[in-house]
Each structure stands twice: as C-alpha cells, then as structure tokens.
Amino acid sequence: MIQLLAATTSSVTSIPLGITHEGNWFLQNAWLIPLIPALSFIGILFFGKRLPRGGSELGIAALVIVFLLSICTGFAWMDHRDNFDGEEINQSLISGEHGEHGEHGEHGEHGEHGEPSLAVVNTTTWFITGGVEFSVGTLVDGLAVMMLFVVTLVSLLVHIYSTDYVAGDRRFTHFFAFLSLFSASMLLLVISENTLQLLVSWELVGLCSFALIGHWWEEKDNSNAALKAFLTNRVGDMGLLIGVTILFFASGKLLPDTFGSFSIATTNALASSSLLPHSTLLIAACCLMAAVMSKSGQFFLHTWLPDAMAGPTPVSALIHAATMVVAGVFMIARLYGVFFEGFSIGGSSINLMALIGGFTTLVGACLAFVQRDIKKVLAYSTISQLGYMVMALGVGAWTAAMFHLFTHAFFKACLFLGSGSVAHSVHSFDMKSDMGGLRKKMPQTFRTFIIGSIALAGLPPFAGFWSKDEILAGTGGWGIMGGTNGNGSYTFMLVMGMITAALTAAYMTRCVYLTFFGEFRGHGNPHESGPRITIPLWILAVLAIFAGFLNLPKGFQLAPESLQERFGHYVEPVAGYFPKISHATPSWSLAIISTIVVIVGISLAWNYYFVKVEKASKESGQSLTELPGGLTTRLVLARMGHTLLVNKYYLDHLYTGIITRAVKEPIAELAYRTNQEILDRTVDTVGRTAVKIGQFNYHKIDQTVVDGFVNASGRMSSYSGEELRKIQSGKVQSYAAILFAAATILAGLLIVIV
Amino acid sequence: MLLNQFLILSAVLFSIGVYGVLTRRNGVMVLMSIELILNSVNINLVAFAAFREAIPGEVFALFVIAVAAAEVGVGLAMVLLLYRNRRNIDLAGIDSMKG
Numbered sequence: 001m002i003q004l005l006a007a008t009t010s011s012v013t014s015i016p017l018g019i020t021h022e023g024n025w026f027l028q029n030a031w032l033i034p035l036i037p038a039l040s041f042i043g044i045l046f047f048g049k050r051l052p053r054g055g056s057e058l059g060i061a062a063l064v065i066v067f068l069l070s071i072c073t074g075f076a077w078m079d080h081r082d083n084f085d086g087e088e089i090n091q092s093l094i095s096g097e098h099g100e101h102g103e104h105g106e107h108g109e110h111g112e113h114g115e116p117s118l119a120v121v122n123t124t125t126w127f128i129t130g131g132v133e134f135s136v137g138t139l140v141d142g143l144a145v146m147m148l149f150v151v152t153l154v155s156l157l158v159h160i161y162s163t164d165y166v167a168g169d170r171r172f173t174h175f176f177a178f179l180s181l182f183s184a185s186m187l188l189l190v191i192s193e194n195t196l197q198l199l200v201s202w203e204l205v206g207l208c209s210f211a212l213i214g215h216w217w218e219e220k221d222n223s224n225a226a227l228k229a230f231l232t233n234r235v236g237d238m239g240l241l242i243g244v245t246i247l248f249f250a251s252g253k254l255l256p257d258t259f260g261s262f263s264i265a266t267t268n269a270l271a272s273s274s275l276l277p278h279s280t281l282l283i284a285a286c287c288l289m290a291a292v293m294s295k296s297g298q299f300f301l302h303t304w305l306p307d308a309m310a311g312p313t314p315v316s317a318l319i320h321a322a323t324m325v326v327a328g329v330f331m332i333a334r335l336y337g338v339f340f341e342g343f344s345i346g347g348s349s350i351n352l353m354a355l356i357g358g359f360t361t362l363v364g365a366c367l368a369f370v371q372r373d374i375k376k377v378l379a380y381s382t383i384s385q386l387g388y389m390v391m392a393l394g395v396g397a398w399t400a401a402m403f404h405l406f407t408h409a410f411f412k413a414c415l416f417l418g419s420g421s422v423a424h425s426v427h428s429f430d431m432k433s434d435m436g437g438l439r440k441k442m443p444q445t446f447r448t449f450i451i452g453s454i455a456l457a458g459l460p461p462f463a464g465f466w467s468k469d470e471i472l473a474g475t476g477g478w479g480i481m482g483g484t485n486g487n488g489s490y491t492f493m494l495v496m497g498m499i500t501a502a503l504t505a506a507y508m509t510r511c512v513y514l515t516f517f518g519e520f521r522g523h524g525n526p527h528e529s530g531p532r533i534t535i536p537l538w539i540l541a542v543l544a545i546f547a548g549f550l551n552l553p554k555g556f557q558l559a560p561e562s563l564q565e566r567f568g569h570y571v572e573p574v575a576g577y578f579p580k581i582s583h584a585t586p587s588w589s590l591a592i593i594s595t596i597v598v599i600v601g602i603s604l605a606w607n608y609y610f611v612k613v614e615k616a617s618k619e620s621g622q623s624l625t626e627l628p629g630g631l632t633t634r635l636v637l638a639r640m641g642h643t644l645l646v647n648k649y650y651l652d653h654l655y656t657g658i659i660t661r662a663v664k665e666p667i668a669e670l671a672y673r674t675n676q677e678i679l680d681r682t683v684d685t686v687g688r689t690a691v692k693i694g695q696f697n698y699h700k701i702d703q704t705v706v707d708g709f710v711n712a713s714g715r716m717s718s719y720s721g722e723e724l725r726k727i728q729s730g731k732v733q734s735y736a737a738i739l740f741a742a743a744t745i746l747a748g749l750l751i752v753i754v
Numbered sequence: 755m756l757l758n759q760f761l762i763l764s765a766v767l768f769s770i771g772v773y774g775v776l777t778r779r780n781g782v783m784v785l786m787s788i789e790l791i792l793n794s795v796n797i798n799l800v801a802f803a804a805f806r807e808a809i810p811g812e813v814f815a816l817f818v819i820a821v822a823a824a825e826v827g828v829g830l831a832m833v834l835l836l837y838r839n840r841r842n843i844d845l846a847g848i849d850s851m852k853g
Binding site: 724725726727728729730731732733736737740 | 772776777848849850851852853
C-alpha cells in the first residue's frame with residue numbers, strides 16, 4: 001500500500017493513500033477509454049464527409065467499443081474491490097510496493113470502515129518544467145467506473161438517437177465529430193488522476209458544450225446562448241484554476257522535495273489528515289465551489305443552463321442533463337476530502353455547499369412551473385436535481401449524491417430524449433401552443449416519458465425514489481423521528497428537499513398534462529418517431545425503473561442482505577484519499593412521509609390540470625392550458641410571484657442590466673477616453689511626425705541626393721558610351737592597331753618597371 | 755652562336771608583318787602578314803631553343819606552325835565567303851559592326 005510522507009514542522013508523518021499501481025488489465029489500461037473517441041473525433045473530421053453515413057458510424061463504433069470497455073472495467077473493479085474484502089487483503093498489503101512519494105510502509109489503520117478499496121492509479125509524465133513534473137494518468141475507482149458507465153451508455157444512446165434526430169442536417173458530420181470529442185473529454189475528466197488533468201478536460205467539455213449549443217449558430221439566439229454558456233462557465237473556471245493552484249502550493253508546504261502535488265489522491269489524503277490548515281482548505285473549497293456553481297448550474301450562476309437548450313435536443317440530453325453538468329458534482333465527489341474538511345461538513349448543521357444546493361433545488365423547481373418550452377421545464381428540473389446532488393454532498397451523503405447522479409442521468413436523459421421525440425414530430429418546443437393530446441399519437445414516447453416523470457418525481461419503486469430518499473435520509477434531519485444522524489443534523493436541508501420533492505412531482509404533472517393530454521393544439525399530423533429514437537428511449541426508461549434497485553438501503557427488510565447497498569459498496573471509496581464520513585440509516589417513516597409528499601404534489605397538480613382545466617376546456621370547447629381567471633389574475637401576491645418567476649428572478653437583468661453595465665460602462669468610457677485621448681493622440685502624433693519625416697526625406701534626400709546620384713550615373717554612362725562608341729569603328733584593322741598600340745605600351749611599361 | 759642576328763631578323767619580320775596587317779586592304783595580304791608575325795615568333799622560339807639547348811622551344815614552334823596552318827585555313831575560308839558575298843575582298847568596306 002502506497003503511503004505518503006508528509007513533513008510537518010516537527011515531524012514526518014506517513015499517511016496511507018489508498019492507491020495501488022497493480023490491478024486487472026482493464027483497470028491498468030483505462031487510458032484507452034478516452035483515447036478511442038478522441039481518435040474517432042479525428043477520423044470523423046478527416047474522413048467523415050466521405051463515409052456513407054457521414055461519420056456517424058465511426059462515432060457509434062467508437063462508443064460501442066468504449067461502452068464494452070467500460071463494462072469490462074466495471075466488472076474488473078467489482079472483482080478488485082471484492083478481493084480486498086477477503087482475507088488475502090492483509091498479505092497483499094504487507095507485501096506492498098514502492099510508490100512515487102512513499103516507501104515500504106506498514107499498512108496502518110484503514111479507518112473505522114475496515115478495509116481500504118485500493119484505487120488503481122497509473123501515471124505517466126506529461127512534461128517537466130522548472131523542476132516540477134506534471135503527469136497525466138488514470139485513477140480508477142468505484143466513482144470513476146460508475147461515471148464511465150453512465151457517460152458511455154448515455155453517449156452511445158444519444159449517438160444512435162442523433163442519427164435520426166439530426167438526419168439531413170447541414171453540419172451532420174460536424175455534429176458527430178463534436179459528440180465524439182465531448183465523449184473523449186468527459187471520459188478523460190472522470191478518470192483524471194490529478195487536478196490539472198481535471199482542469200484541462202473540464203475546459204474541453206466546456207468547449208464542446210459551447211460548440212454544440214451553437215450548432216445552429218445561424219440564428220442569433222443560439223449563438224448568444226452558446227456565448228452565454230461559455231462566458232458564465234469562465235467565471236467558475238477562474239475559481240477552479242485558483243482552487244487547484246491553492247491546493248498545489250498548499251501540498252507543497254507539506255511534501256518534501258517538491259513544489260507541490262496535483263495528484264487527487266495526495267491532495268485528498270493531506271486534506272483528510274488535518275495537516276493542511278483549515279483556512280487554506282476553506283478558501284480552496286470556496287474557489288472550487290464557484291466552478292461547481294457555474295458548471296453544474298447552481299444558483300446564482302445557473303442562468304446559462306436553460307438558455308443552453310438552444311442546442312439540439314440530443315446534446316441537451318447528453319451534455320446538459322446526464323454528463324457535463326454533473327462534472328461539478330463529480331468534482332466535489334472527487335476532491336471530497338477538501339470539501340469535507342474545508343466546509344466542516346461532519347457534525348455541522350449548515351454550510352455553504354449544502355445551502356447553495358438546497359437553495360438551488362428549490363429555486364430551480366419553482367422556475368420549472370412557468371415555462372412554456374418543454375425543454376426549459378426539464379432544464380430547470382435539471383438545475384433543481386443538481387441542487388439536490390450538491391445539497392447531498394453538502395450534508396455528507398456522498399453515496400446518496402452519487403447514486404442520485406447515476407439514476408438522474410437515466411431518467412433525465414430519457415425525459416430529454418422524449419421531449420426531443422415530441423419536438424421532432426410537432427416541430428416546436430412550445431407546450432402551450434403546439435402540443436397537447438399526443439398520448440394517442442405517440443404512444444411509445446408517451447409511455448417512456450411517463451416512466452421518466454415518475455422516476456423524477458420519486459414514486460416507489462422507480463429509480464428516483466431510492467436515490468432521493470437516501471439523500472433525504474442523509475441530511476440527518478430526521479433524527480428526531482427515529483432515523484439516525486449522518487454527519488450532522490441538516491434539518492433545514494431536509495425541509496428544502498421535501499418541498500422540492502412536492503414541487504417536482506407537481507411540475508412534472510403539469511408538463512405531462514400540457515404535452516400529452518387535452519386536445520392537440522398544434523398544426524399538422526404528428527406521428528410516432530422511428531426506432532432509432534424509441535429504442536434508446538425504452539432502454540433509458542427500463543433503467544429509470546430498475547436502476548434504483550442497485551442500492552437498496554441497508555436494513556431494508558424486503559430484500560436479502562446481499563442485495564443491499566451494492567452501489568455504495570462498490571462506488572464509495574474507503575481509503576486514505578477519502579474522508580471518513582458517517583452514514584445515515586434510512587428510516588421507513590421518512591420514506592413514507594416523502595412518498596406522501598410526492599403524492600400530495602401530484603394530486604394538487606392533477607386536481608388543477610386533469611380535473612379543473614380539463615373541465616374548463618370542455619366547457620369552452622377549446623384546449624386550455626390553464627384556468628381562465630386563475631390565481632394569478634385574482635391575487636396580487638400570486639401575480640407578483642408569477643411575474644418574478646417568469647422573469648427568472650430578474651437574474652438576467654441583474655447580470656446584463658446592472659452588473660455588466662456597471663462594470664462595462666465605466667470601463668468602456670475609460671477605454672474610449674484612453675483610446676481618444678492617449679492612444680489616438682499618440683498614434684496621430686506618430687503619424688504626423690512620420691508624414692513630416694517622410695516629406696523631408698522625399699524632398700531633401702530622395703529627390704536631391706538619391707535621385708542626383710542615379711541621374712548622374714545615368715548621364716555618366718550615357719556620355720561615356722557616346723565617346724566610346726567612336727572607338728568601335730567596325731574595321732578590323734583599326735582594332736588591330738589599338739591592339740598593337742596597347743601591346744606596345746604594355747611592353748614599354750614592362751621594360752620601364754622591370 | 756650569334757643570337758642577335760636571329761632576333762633582329764625576327765624583329766624585322768614582325769614589324770613587316772604588323773605593318774602589313776595594319777595597312778593592307780586585301781584580306782589575303784593581311785593573312786599573309788599574320789603568317790609573317792607568327793613566323794617571326796617561330797624564329798625567336800627556335801633561336802632561343804638552340805641558344806639555350808632546350809627542346810621545348812622547338813616543340814612549341816611546331817605547335818605554332820600547326821595552329822597557324824589551321825588559322826590560315828579558317829581565314830582563307832572567310833575570305834572566300836567575303837568574296838562570294840561582296841565580289842571583293844577589301845577589308846575597309848567591312849564595317850557593318852560599327853557602333
């Protein structure tokens with residue numbers, strides 16, 4: 001087992017890292033996984049247009065290969081993890097091996113959880129500069145393996161879906177090239193060994209997101225949305241850069257013979273070992289939190305995510321629901337040691353991360369109620385669910401957060417692809433003016449959408465229920481009612497989560513009603529999409545039903561013990577690079593209450609849409625989307641709230657109208673002044689001086705001196721030629737005379753000199 | 755051995771040759787004068803070779819004779835062509851290269 005030697009002022013401490021360089025072939029060679037889509041990207045760029053299917057076959061082939069590789073890696077990891085559960089663990093630990101920083105060390109305590117699950121780390125030197133070695137590598141553990149599976153599966157399904165969805169598009173090949181590049185970058189991100197590699201792939205996925213949001217850049221709105229996403233992400237990326245730098249130099253203070261370490265395992269181990277000062281960790285965690293807020297759409301940097309729906313729907317499903325936006329959540333999970341210590345998550349009842357997550361989840365859910373655009377409903381829902389994950393991490397429910405990430409990827413991708421299927425046939429995203437009554441016309445899409453909605457709302461036994469319930473239990477706020485405290489008593493977060501659960505159920509009911517029930521309000525004759533769209537929908541829908549069973553709660557009486565907490569067992573690291581978190585046990589009472597809350601949410605929305613609006617529609621003879629003379633027209637307060645939501649809390653106004661203007665206008669003024677008064681004047685002066693020098697040069701030097709020389713030499717040669725031509729008489733004998741005369745003179749000279 | 759006589763003969767021949775080259779208008783006469791110049795050189799070479807008892811001078815003279823034969827062959831051919839084109843061989847009339 002590899003240990004880390006850290007030097008404090010007084011002593012040298014060795015910290016178990018919980019990593020190994022040994023492992024199954026698949027665990028050792030995980031670097032192949034991002035490489036294959038990267039090659040496919042290059043292949044599509046160069047040969048895509050010449051291939052019969054425009055390069056999509058290359059992308060799909062690459063994804064099939066990496067999907068299979070990921071599954072093999074997953075099984076290899078489960079095997080690897082189980083080996084360390086058994087008896088032979090002690091031997092394999094004592095035999096030990098040399099680490100980069102470490103030495104042969106006795107395996108120390110592995111924490112209260114028992115055996116460490118050794119992450120398989122392989123690195124190679126990227127470059128060396130100034131005595132610091134920068135490496136790239138792979139860190140394969142349960143988290144990475146889980147992410148590999150999610151990313152490759154969703155990406156593969158999205159590839160297949162896209163062959164139908166963007167068929168005939170002008171930039172079809174370009175689209176698939178970027179999907180490949182995105183897959184490569186995202187896979188690189190999830191197996192990053194160090195924070196620098198994480199940063200690079202983080203930027204790469206941002207770039208792909210930018211390019212794909214702006215896929216139809218001919219429309220100004222789309223390119224604006226792409227720019228907004230890119231620029232908003234830049235704000236957070238600064239945080240990531242600063243945070244990574246802080247952690248690098250902070251680790252350098254403790255490690256002998258080096259400036260610092262980018263290694264994730266080392267950073268986490270140092271953070272967990274309480275050698276790093278708390279203030280450093282807090283600042284680093286806050287900086288990294290900014291990155292999470294922008295990438296994972298946390299309030300108040302979430303505004304780019306709804307606008308990002310301007311991109312093609314498969315992109316929204318892949319990038320803006322299932323994978324890229326969870327990069328922030330993944331980053332927290334990866335550097336959990338830093339966050340756990342930095343925000344003092346254990347034993348507390350409130351912290352910045354939990355607060356941001358809890359607030360985001362509520363804010364996003366509220367906004368989802370006032371959207372007309374089906375994709376924007378889902379986008380705000382994604383923000384809300386990402387808030388759920390961040391909140392879960394904020395309260396220390398690491399496994400629950402990752403499990404929610406896992407299940408959410410399936411059901412949200414299912415919903416997004418379902419909305420794309422609907423939009424594909426009605427040629428619009430507007431639920432109020434162009435949808436309604438699609439239940440009969442698109443039965444496959446309808447069924448999968450319903451499954452995804454129920455999973456999102458969190459009704460048992462669908463996937464969303466299990467993960468959401470674990471998060472609620474993980475808040476530890478249920479302690480008074482028979483559950484146990486986890487890392488603290490985050491009662492406030494529990495309340496936030498409960499309210500959001502009800503809201504989620506209600507807005508999804510609204511969305512389903514507006515899309516699939518009532519009378520069709522659009523034009524044309526919508527019909528079911530083809531198999532390349534419905535098959536991915538069904539695969540995701542099946543996962544949305546069953547994925548929840550992977551992590552049945554511990555102590556769940558209806559399932560054998562061997563099936564409980566399988567996900568947590570394999571995914572959650574128990575090692576030196578992971579903080580010692582404590583786990584809350586789920587309680588029946590909480591599960592029942594949360595289910596009731598969800599049912600209440602559905603019932604209220606059902607009562608409004610399926611009963612009242614339906615009745616009003618029948619009476620008025622046209623398909624309505626809301627009650628005439630509803631609450632917002634009767635109550636001033638409700639109207640104000642509605643206006644606030646429609647305007648998205650005025651955040652866009654705040655950013656562009658106030659902050660950007662407040663920053664931009666003085667800068668623009670100053671820049672204008674500087675430009676006019678200083679730069680232009682300087683340039684003018686330089687220009688005028690140049691003109692004067694030029695004129696002087698022209699008149700005095702060029703015209704007189706240079707031209708004089710040239711003219712004189714011309715005249716000279718003309719004159720001399722005139723004279724010399726007389727010698728050339730054309731008569732042989734005169735030439736001979738000159739020859740002899742010259743010979744005579746030379747002979748005379750010879751005699752005189754010699 | 756008296757070298758002077760040979761040198762004087764050669765100088766006289768050379769001067770006659772030069773005079774002929776510069777003054778005669780007949781092309782054939784100019785060629786003959788050139789032959790005189792060359793032969794004066796030959797006399798010089800042979801005289802010095804005999805005087806210094808060195809073979810190379812005589813060998814060189816033989817070369818000069820051979821080259822002179824070739825030269826006079828080309829020269830006479832040119833004179834013949836001149837005659838064909840102009841019906842005379844007066845060198846004074848050939849000044850089409852006048853600058």
